[in-house]
Amino acid sequence: MFYSATYSSPLGKITLASQNYQLVALWIEGQQHFGSIVADKVIVKQNLPVFNLTKRWLDHYFAGKKMTIEQLPLGPKGTPFREKVWELLCKIPYGQVVTYGDIAKQIALQYNLPKMSSQAVGGAVGHNPISIIIPCHRVIGANGNLTGYAGGIDKKIKLLQIEGIDTSNLVIPKKGTAL
Missing domain, CATH: 1.10.10.10 (Winged helix-like DNA-binding domain superfamily/Winged helix DNA-binding domain)
Structure with missing residues (x-):
């Protein structure tokens, strides 16, 4: 099961996707190659813990703070x-x-x-x-x-x-x- 949420950034709307408590996708509106990463069945849930953590991370990042990715549960899938x-x-x-x-x-x-x-x-x-x-x-x-x-x-x-x-x-x- 995939879940999604949105985030308003200085770059425009960002979509987040998760599966099994991990962030599996993050794409900026209009970005190439994305959206097809997640299955057809996506449930919108803005307040999942992984999304809240990611949104706080992005808030700090866009405020110019040096962030590390070890703070987030990432699960990118590829070859x-x-x-x-x-x-x-x-x-x-x-x-x-x-x-x-x-x-x-x-x-x-x-x-x-x-x-x-x-x-x-x-x-x-x-x-x-x-x-x-x-x-x-x-x-x-x-x-x-x-x-x-x-x-x-x-x-x-x-x-x-x-x-x-x-x-x-x-x-x-x-x-x-x-x-």
Whole structure:
């Protein structure tokens, strides 16, 4: 059984979804790839403990407080590869960015591979089911390109700014699917 709730944020309406007392999805209204994560049968329950905890976490985060994800019961579901990438996303420190290539190198090391595709990593990052909390917005392209945020580049920039990251030297792509 899946449950859902909504949260009003500075980025717009956010939908939360849970299953078995864990947060399994969080998406910003209009975000790509989401909504299909949860089954057809979703019960709206605004005040479940997991939702209350997540909403407080988001309140603090949007107020500019440094939050850690260990405070939340997360249960993202995906392929083993995607889950490994999401695990690495969780290790990106608050207020810092890494590149898709950095994550690809980490994956290659962990799987004892000569190399890993940055594009494959980008696909896994783009399908992160718990955006903001699992910080996919902290991943940028080579040379400071602000690519690949399913919620839109404008929201990615706002999230980075909330965390105190200077975005003035980052490059907004002229074209792409994440705009």
